[in-house]
Amino acid sequence: MASPASTTPTAHPPRPFAVPQRGSSVAGKAYWAMAQRVALTAAAIDCGYFVLFLWLGSPPLAWVNLASIAMYLGAYQLIQRRRNTAGILLIWLEVIVHSALGSLLVGWDSGFHYYLWLFIPAIVIANSGRYAAPMVLALLAYYLGLRFACDHWGALAPLPGKGQQIVNTLHTCLVFGMFAALAAFYRRTILIAENRLLKQATLDGLTGLNNRAHFHTLAGHTLTRIQRTGEPVALVLCDIDHFKQVNDRHGHAMGDRVLVAVAGVLARKLRESDVIARWGGEEFLALMPASSLESALEVAERIRVAVEQVEISDQGTPVPLTMSFGVTRVAGSDDLQAAIVRADKALYQSKNSGRNRATAG
Numbered sequence: 001m002a003s004p005a006s007t008t009p010t011a012h013p014p015r016p017f018a019v020p021q022r023g024s025s026v027a028g029k030a031y032w033a034m035a036q037r038v039a040l041t042a043a044a045i046d047c048g049y050f051v052l053f054l055w056l057g058s059p060p061l062a063w064v065n066l067a068s069i070a071m072y073l074g075a076y077q078l079i080q081r082r083r084n085t086a087g088i089l090l091i092w093l094e095v096i097v098h099s100a101l102g103s104l105l106v107g108w109d110s111g112f113h114y115y116l117w118l119f120i121p122a123i124v125i126a127n128s129g130r131y132a133a134p135m136v137l138a139l140l141a142y143y144l145g146l147r148f149a150c151d152h153w154g155a156l157a158p159l160p161g162k163g164q165q166i167v168n169t170l171h172t173c174l175v176f177g178m179f180a181a182l183a184a185f186y187r188r189t190i191l192i193a194e195n196r197l198l199k200q201a202t203l204d205g206l207t208g209l210n211n212r213a214h215f216h217t218l219a220g221h222t223l224t225r226i227q228r229t230g231e232p233v234a235l236v237l238c239d240i241d242h243f244k245q246v247n248d249r250h251g252h253a254m255g256d257r258v259l260v261a262v263a264g265v266l267a268r269k270l271r272e273s274d275v276i277a278r279w280g281g282e283e284f285l286a287l288m289p290a291s292s293l294e295s296a297l298e299v300a301e302r303i304r305v306a307v308e309q310v311e312i313s314d315q316g317t318p319v320p321l322t323m324s325f326g327v328t329r330v331a332g333s334d335d336l337q338a339a340i341v342r343a344d345k346a347l348y349q350s351k352n353s354g355r356n357r358a359t360a361g
C-alpha cells in the first residue's frame with residue numbers, strides 16, 4: 001500500500017483529478033517526478049508486504065499485494081509515457097481496492113483504511129471547492145461504508161497471533177511518513193511558485209534586470225539608508241542609439257539579443273550596491289550610491305566604451321552599437337523623481353549633440 005498521488009493547483013480551469021501537464025511548469029515537473037517516485041516506492045513497499053503476509057500466514061493478502069505491485073508498475077509506465085491521468089487513476093484505484101480488501105480480510109483494526117486519509121489533502125489541494133466537496137463526501141461515504149461492512153462481517157481471514165498488531169504498526173508508521181512527505185512536497189511547490197511570482201513581479205523578463213516598479217522600491221530603500229550619512233548619490237539614465245534601426249534591419253530577435261548584451265555590460269560595469277533597472281524599451285536607469293557626479297560620469301564613459309566594443313553580428317555582418325547617457329546628482333528620496341527628469345534632459349542633450357556620449361545635468 002502507498003499514498004495516493006496528490007496534485008498541485010494549475011492555471012487551467014480546475015476539474016476533478018486535476019493534474020498539472022507534464023513540463024508545463026517547475027511545479028508540474030516536480031509533481032510528475034514525485035508521482036513516479038510514489039509509484040516505485042509503493043511497488044517496493046508492496047514487495048515487502050508480499051513477503052510479510054506469506055510469513056504471517058495470509059496468502060490471500062500476499063496475492064493482493066502482488067496485484068498492487070503490478071498496478072503501481074503499470075502506473076509508473078503510464079506516467080512515463082505521459083498518460084498522466086490514467087497513471088494517477090490507477091494509483092487511486094489501487095489504494096481504494098487495497099484498503100477495502102485488506103480491511104475486509106484481516107479486520108478494521110489492521111489499519112488498511114489509514115491510506116484513504118491521504119486522499120483528503122490530495123483532493124482539496126488539487127480541486128476547486130465545486131469538485132473537492134463532493135469528492136471528499138464520496139470518500140467519507142466509502143470510508144464509513146467500509147467500516148460498517150467490517151463491523152458487520154468481522155475479519156474474513158484474520159491474521160494469527162500478533163499479526164494484526166504488527167500490520168497496524170507498520171501502516172501507522174508508513175502513513176505518518178507519507179503525510180510528512182506530502183506536506184514537504186507541497187511546501188516545496190509553494191516556495192517554487194512564490195519565488196517565480198516574486199521574480200515576475202520584480203524583474204524584467206528579457207534582461208533579468210529590475211523592472212521599473214522594483215527600481216522605485218530599491219532606490220527608496222537605498223536613499224533612506226544613506227540619507228543619514230550624507231554620502232553623494234548619482235543617477236545615470238542611458239539609451240541605446242538608433243535601436244529602432246537594429247530592429248528594422250536585423251529583426252526583433254536581434255534587438256532582444258542587443259538588449260540582453262547591453263544589460264550584461266551594465267551589470268558587469270556597475271557595482272553590486274548600485275540599483276540597475278530596465279527603465280523602458282531600450283532605456284536603462286542606475287542609481288549609484290557613494291558616487292559623485294564626476295565618478296558617475298567616469299563610470300558612464302566606461303560603459304559607453306564597453307557597449308561600443310560589444311561584438312554582435314547578424315550572419316557575419318557586425319551590428320554596431322552605441323549608447324547615450326544623462327547623469328545627475330540625487331539629493332535624497334524626495335528628489336528622486338526630479339533627478340530622473342534632470343537625467344532625462346541630460347540624455348536628450350546627449351542625443352541632440354550627436355549621441356554616443358554622456359552629459360551631466
Ligand SMILES: Nc1nc2c(ncn2[C@@H]2O[C@H](COP(=O)(O)OP(=O)(O)OP(=O)(O)O)[C@@H](O)[C@H]2O)c(=O)[nH]1
Nearest residue numbers: 239240241242243244245247252255256281282351
Ligand atoms: N527588440 C526589442 N525592441 C524593443 C523592445 N522594446 C522596445 N523596442 C523597440 O525600441 C525601439 C525604440 O525606438 P526609438 O524610441 O525610436 O529610439 P531609437 O531608434 O533608439 O532612437 P534614439 O533613441 O533617438 O537613438 C522601437 O522600435 C521599439 O519597438 C524590446 O523589448 N525588444
